[in-house]
Amino acid sequence: MPLPASPRHKKLTFLTSLSLPSPFVGEVPGSFMRIAMLGWEFPPFISGGLGVHCFELTQRLASMGHSVDFYMPLSGKPLSSPHPSIRLIETSPTILKPYFAFNKKGKLATYGEGLIKVVEVYNEQAARMLAAEHAKTPYDVIHCHDWLTASGGSRSRRLISRPLVQTFHSTEFDRTSTPWDAIVRIERQAAADADLIIAVSKRTRELIARHLGADERKIRVVYNGVDASKYRPPPGEAGASGAQSKTGGPAAGSQISSDFGSPADASVSFAKPALSVQTEGKHIVLFLGRLTEQKGPVQFLHAAKKVLEKRPDTLFFIAGSGELMPLLISLSMELGLQDHVRFLGYLPEDDQRRIYRAADVYVMPSTSEPFGITALEALASGTPVILSKTSGVGEVVKSALKVDFWDIHGMAQKIISIIQYAPLRKTMVEMAPNDLAHLTWEQTAQQTLAVYEEAVRSFKRPN
Amino acid sequence: MKVCFYFQVHQPMRLAPFSIFAPDGGEQTSMFERYFDHALNRQILEKVARKCYLPTNALLLEALEKNPDLKLAFSITGVFLEQARLYMPEVVDSFSSLAKTGRVEFLSETYYHSLSSLFAEKTEFEEQVKLHRAAIAPFAQTPSVFRNTEAMFSNDIAYWAERMGYAGVMTEGLDQMLGWRSPTYTYKVKGCSSIRALLRHYKLSDDIGYRFSQKSWSEWPLTADKFASWLSATPGDCVNLFMDYETFGEHHWEDTGIFAFLRQLFPEISKHRHLSFATPGEVARTIAPQGEVDMPHVISWADMERDTSAWLGNDMQRAAFAELTGLEKPIKALGDDDLLRTWRHLQNSDHLYYCCTKSLSDQDVHNYFSPYESPFDSFINYMNVLQDLKAQVKKREKK
Numbered sequence: 001m002p003l004p005a006s007p008r009h010k011k012l013t014f015l016t017s018l019s020l021p022s023p024f025v026g027e028v029p030g031s032f033m034r035i036a037m038l039g040w041e042f043p044p045f046i047s048g049g050l051g052v053h054c055f056e057l058t059q060r061l062a063s064m065g066h067s068v069d070f071y072m073p074l075s076g077k078p079l080s081s082p083h084p085s086i087r088l089i090e091t092s093p094t095i096l097k098p099y100f101a102f103n104k105k106g107k108l109a110t111y112g113e114g115l116i117k118v119v120e121v122y123n124e125q126a127a128r129m130l131a132a133e134h135a136k137t138p139y140d141v142i143h144c145h146d147w148l149t150a151s152g153g154s155r156s157r158r159l160i161s162r163p164l165v166q167t168f169h170s171t172e173f174d175r176t177s178t179p180w181d182a183i184v185r186i187e188r189q190a191a192a193d194a195d196l197i198i199a200v201s202k203r204t205r206e207l208i209a210r211h212l213g214a215d216e217r218k219i220r221v222v223y224n225g226v227d228a229s230k231y232r233p234p235p236g237e238a239g240a241s242g243a244q245s246k247t248g249g250p251a252a253g254s255q256i257s258s259d260f261g262s263p264a265d266a267s268v269s270f271a272k273p274a275l276s277v278q279t280e281g282k283h284i285v286l287f288l289g290r291l292t293e294q295k296g297p298v299q300f301l302h303a304a305k306k307v308l309e310k311r312p313d314t315l316f317f318i319a320g321s322g323e324l325m326p327l328l329i330s331l332s333m334e335l336g337l338q339d340h341v342r343f344l345g346y347l348p349e350d351d352q353r354r355i356y357r358a359a360d361v362y363v364m365p366s367t368s369e370p371f372g373i374t375a376l377e378a379l380a381s382g383t384p385v386i387l388s389k390t391s392g393v394g395e396v397v398k399s400a401l402k403v404d405f406w407d408i409h410g411m412a413q414k415i416i417s418i419i420q421y422a423p424l425r426k427t428m429v430e431m432a433p434n435d436l437a438h439l440t441w442e443q444t445a446q447q448t449l450a451v452y453e454e455a456v457r458s459f460k461r462p463n
Numbered sequence: 464m465k466v467c468f469y470f471q472v473h474q475p476m477r478l479a480p481f482s483i484f485a486p487d488g489g490e491q492t493s494m495f496e497r498y499f500d501h502a503l504n505r506q507i508l509e510k511v512a513r514k515c516y517l518p519t520n521a522l523l524l525e526a527l528e529k530n531p532d533l534k535l536a537f538s539i540t541g542v543f544l545e546q547a548r549l550y551m552p553e554v555v556d557s558f559s560s561l562a563k564t565g566r567v568e569f570l571s572e573t574y575y576h577s578l579s580s581l582f583a584e585k586t587e588f589e590e591q592v593k594l595h596r597a598a599i600a601p602f603a604q605t606p607s608v609f610r611n612t613e614a615m616f617s618n619d620i621a622y623w624a625e626r627m628g629y630a631g632v633m634t635e636g637l638d639q640m641l642g643w644r645s646p647t648y649t650y651k652v653k654g655c656s657s658i659r660a661l662l663r664h665y666k667l668s669d670d671i672g673y674r675f676s677q678k679s680w681s682e683w684p685l686t687a688d689k690f691a692s693w694l695s696a697t698p699g700d701c702v703n704l705f706m707d708y709e710t711f712g713e714h715h716w717e718d719t720g721i722f723a724f725l726r727q728l729f730p731e732i733s734k735h736r737h738l739s740f741a742t743p744g745e746v747a748r749t750i751a752p753q754g755e756v757d758m759p760h761v762i763s764w765a766d767m768e769r770d771t772s773a774w775l776g777n778d779m780q781r782a783a784f785a786e787l788t789g790l791e792k793p794i795k796a797l798g799d800d801d802l803l804r805t806w807r808h809l810q811n812s813d814h815l816y817y818c819c820t821k822s823l824s825d826q827d828v829h830n831y832f833s834p835y836e837s838p839f840d841s842f843i844n845y846m847n848v849l850q851d852l853k854a855q856v857k858k859r860e861k862k
Contacts, residue, residue: 310483362484401839413483417843424842427820 002248033066033452035137036130036156038123038149042072042079042088048290049200049373050169053444054226058086060445069133071126071152089133091125116182123152131159141165141452143338147172147183150190157193163455165448166194167222168204173211174368175294188212196455198222198448201392207370220451223396225441226376228433233357233382279358282421283314286359286383288352288374291322291364296365296405301328303365305335306412311419312340319344320356339447356381360425361418367405368392375400375437380434384418384425386411396439399431465701465741466649466732467661467748469610469633470708472558473576474511474543475813477504477834481847494805494855495638498848501553505550512547512554517711520557522711522726527564530729532568534740537708541574541591541598542811562602568742569599571606571629577810578774580611580620581761582788585645590808592627608633608661608743612812614705614764615771618654618757625658626694631747633705635764636662637766640756648753649746659747660756663764667693672706676719684720687727695735700750703743705764716834766821774815779842783815786849793856802856811849817841 025220037058041051058068062083074090081088126149130142143165144153150166157164171187172179191197192216199205199221209216226440242365255420289295297318304316318341319327332341342431347355356362362378369391376393378385387393401418403410418425479500488497497759527533539558547554561567573579579587586730596606608631609624616634623631636646644650646662666748670690674680682689693700707714741749762847765773775781794806817833818841835841 064488233780272804332532398837401843402836409482409484414843416483417846421779421782421843421846424839424846427777427779428839431820 004146009184012026032067032367033061033140033456034137034380035061035066035068035452036071036126036134036142036162037068038071038126038130038144038156040072040145040148040151042070042075043082043327046170046302049224049371050173050184053147053167053169055082056227056441057445057448058223059083060441061449064445064449064451066449069130069139071130071149073122075259089129091122095408116186123149123155126152127155127159130156134160134162138162140456141383143167143448143452144190145169147186147190148188150193154189157195161461163195163452163459164193164210165196165198165451165455166190167198167200168208168370169200170370171204171207171211173207174370175292176396177293177367179191184211195459196220196451198451200224201395203390203395204370220447220454222444222447223439224371224373224376225444226373226380226436227441228380229347231353231356231377231380279315281313281351283311284358285314285361285363285415286316286317286319286355286378287363287365288347288355288378289364291320291324291328292320293324294367294369295320295322295325296367297324297404298331298456299365299367299408299411300363301331301337301341302337302408303363303415304337304341304410307415308337308340310412310416314340314415314419316341317344317355317359318342319347319352321346352377353381356383361381361386361415363411363415364388364391364393365403365405365411369393374437380436382429382432384428386418397435400427410424421427464515464695464697464699464737464739465746466738467536467701467703467741467743467746468480468534469538469570469703469705469743470710471610471706472537472543472708472710474504474508474515474540474546475576475811476542476546476808477507478814478848480846483847483852485847485851493801494852495801495808498805498852499808504546508546508550508554511709511713511753513550514716515709516547516554517557518717518722519708519725520554520561522696522722523567524557524560526726526729527561527566530733532728532733532740534568534742534745536570536608536742536744537561538570540572540573540576542576542808543594544598544658551578559602560695562604566742568608568744568765569598569602569604569606570608570610570633570743571596572610573612574598575807575810576612576812578612578771578784578812578815579617580615580623581775582791585623587791588623589627604747606744607631608747613689613773614663615761616660616758616763617761618652618759620761621652621658621660622655624708625652625655629658631659631661631743632771633661633663633703633743635762635769637762637769639769640758640762645699645841647697647702650698651752651755653755653757658751659750661701661703661743661746662756664697664702665764666699667702668704668706671704671724672710675710675721675724676715685724687731690724690728691731691735691738694732695738700753701741701746703746713744715841716722763837765816772821773819774812777818777820777838779820779838779846780815780818781851783845784843786846786853790849790853790856793860795835797859799859801820802859806852809845809852814841814845818845 039054056072059082061068062085067085069087069089071089071091074092079088108390141163141376142153142156143151145167146169153164153166162424172183191208191212197214197219199208199219202221205219205221208214208219287297287300291297307314332338362383364372364375364387366388372391372393375385375387387400387402388405390405400444401414403414477500478498481498485642571592572595575591577591579591582588607629609629611620614634621632621657646664649659652658652660672812675685711721711725761771762769763771775784790806794802818838820838829839
């Protein structure tokens with residue numbers, strides 16, 4: 001597939017014409033970097049934090065003047081680059097579905113060891129294409145994300161002798177309580193091969209050092225951000241009654257402009273976006289994330305049961321899909337919650353934004369959350385947030401309540417408090433902008449760039 | 464020039480974690496037992512007593528013997544005395560020994576370290592001041608200077624204190640109130656006739672209270688002779704050094720040299736001929752005022768703002784305070800001692816202080832003192848207790 005010309009030379013010419021002295025001499029070729037990034041997903045195909053991160057990061061890097069070649073598996077769908085300095089380069093077709101489809105059952109039953117092989121095919125091919133591109137116009141740095149693209153990074157590093165930066169958005173130890181050896185091996189190798197490692201939180205840094213044997217001195221923490229303007233309630237929005245109830249007196253019930261299924265429809269089922277929602281007089285508690293053990297939806301349901309003892313006027317929305325869906329549906333019936341729990345399935349971005357704003361409380365009960373971008377999205381939406389203490393985002397957010405994921409009692413008490421105490425809601429929502437002010441993708445990009453520069457500066461070319 | 468030392472002694476009665484799901488305790492339950500974390504309060508009192516109260520009291524007793532002209536003052540809250548009597552009576556005894564020297568004065572304040580001076584009606588405030596006077600009576604003290612909770616002060620509060628017969632009222636030497644004037648004089652108060660305002664010299668007080676152990680401070684290490692020379696070079700009639708007693712051994716640990724500093728400070732001050740010691744009562748009675756202060760709204764010595772925002776600055780604090788004040792009439796109407804005492808302990812300003820959400824440097828001070836993970840958690844617990852108390856009151860009203 002012919003690739004569009006790299007914009008790098010143009011940028012450099014521009015620089016030269018202004019006769020600006022380059023701050024970098026020797027190893028770093030110019031002010032603007034040429035970055036080879038190995039990724040997995042990119043809008044419109046996003047299933048998790050990794051995709052959001054890559055999308056936001058590449059755009060910020062591009063606006064800062066750098067150019068990014070983003071390698072990813074062939075999606076079979078039309079893709080368009082969000083910026084002229086970002087090239088999306090698709091490799092081989094793969095049978096792999098988006099990230100969240102990897103589950104314990106799936107791995108063993110459907111893919112088994114085959115999964116690793118398919119991932120390897122992508123990585124081999126990506127590395128080959130990357131080396132070919134490098135021969136035409138050299139890269140300054142290679143950046144890959146998580147275990148899925150790790151071997152491609154290591155391979156590329158050997159092929160083109162450029163420094164490798166590896167980001168861990170999560171480790172196998174976060175995703176499951178029974179880590180899969182094959183993936184742990186890949187992660188250990190990635191941690192060993194990378195010149196510098198980016199961890200999305202201090203918590204992740206510790207996990208990488210402890211479980212993956214990485215040298216802590218080469219790990220840098222770069223937090224994720226949020227584009228708050230995307231989530232801020234537009235003035236005069238119909239759903240703003242939800243926002244009012246969050247800051248004003250007792251919630252008089254939220255009107256959701258789009259539709260997520262009717263609580264009057266008592267059976268637990270997937271929401272049908274065409275149904276109208278009656279949430280009048282009810283408080284909405286939201287879970288949004290993949291339905292996997294890691295995200296804590298089971299704890300969420302148990303807390304819901306407890307909340308309903310005191311506040312029967314509460315609805316629990318579960319947005320997202322995943323391996324635990326059948327279990328959660330039966331559990332909700334076992335607990336007698338069928339009238340109060342709605343499973344919304346996977347929501348597209350627009351609906352996500354609306355549901356964040358419609359909620360009175362957002363709960364992120366993850367058992368192990370390397371970062372937790374959704375918490376920032378909820379905060380930006382003006383919704384009070386309850387976080388599990390085992391989350392990276394908890395390290396940098398002060399305007400949320402924090403609870404141990406196993407503390408069902410505590411979680412329920414905090415949900416009730418937010419519903420019950422209007423001044424608490426108001427103060428939490430008012431404090432959120434203080435947190436968000438320093439959690440932007442611009443910051444993430446700048447700090448990531450600093451890691452690239454450090455990697456380039458200290459890179460010793462093998463003889 | 465008079466050097467006037469006064470130390471504030473207080474420990475809050477901290478709440479136990481109180482769950483929204485807590486079962487109703489039934490008829491016989493004491494609300495006082497139900498809400499407060501008596502084990503934690505005992506533990507903290509014992510810890511601070513060992514680090515601060517007992518060693519500092521011993522040090523001061525010795526200093527009073529060695530320095531015949533030395534005079535000091537304390538203000539000890541009722542909440543503190545109540546806990547000390549319960550958990551560690553020797554702490555009370557050691558304050559008695561100081562009182563017996565006849566050169567240690569005790570100030571008047573509210574028993575419950577409360578914001579009752581801000582209630583619409585002054586009845587509760589007056590009752591708490593009376594309770595406090597009774598609590599310090601065993602120290603053979605008839606206080607003549609009033610110190611409101613956290614040095615809260617206004618023309619109104621001064622006027623009230625004057626009517627109650629106090630000769631002086633102490634507060635912060637706030638720049639906004641003084642303008643170009645110095646805190647080293649006594650002042651009349653607008654609208655009052657005889658009462659004197661005694662103003663804390665915050666710079667010199669905080670040199671000991673906050674900066675003493677800060678290695679980044681340009682004057683570190685602070686020595687007794689250096690500090691005495693600063694006092695000596697300060698113009699005015701009196702310098703009021705007011706600070707938390709926990710400064711000694713608790714805020715600054717023993718290894719910072721704080722005890723050695725304090726021990727040497729008194730003889731160093733005496734070396735300067737024109738410096739002598741006086742109690743707040745003596746300052747109020749003997750030093751002629753050099754003007755008048757006018758404070759129409761309430762100030763305090765807390766945080767950067769020096770107003771009431773540390774306790775009533777956000778909606779959570781104001782909501783909790785409204786719940787609290789709303790319970791006065793129903794509780795007093797019931798005439799139940801346990802309920803009344805519990806409600807009064809809940810008025811302790813610390814409960815509201817833990818709910819403060821000020822960011823930046825002040826928040827750190829709040830965090831330092833708070834037993835909660837966040838101001839939100841503090842509010843939830845405090846509000847849960849207030850709601851439960853309200854329910855208990857309603858239940859009893861129905862009978």
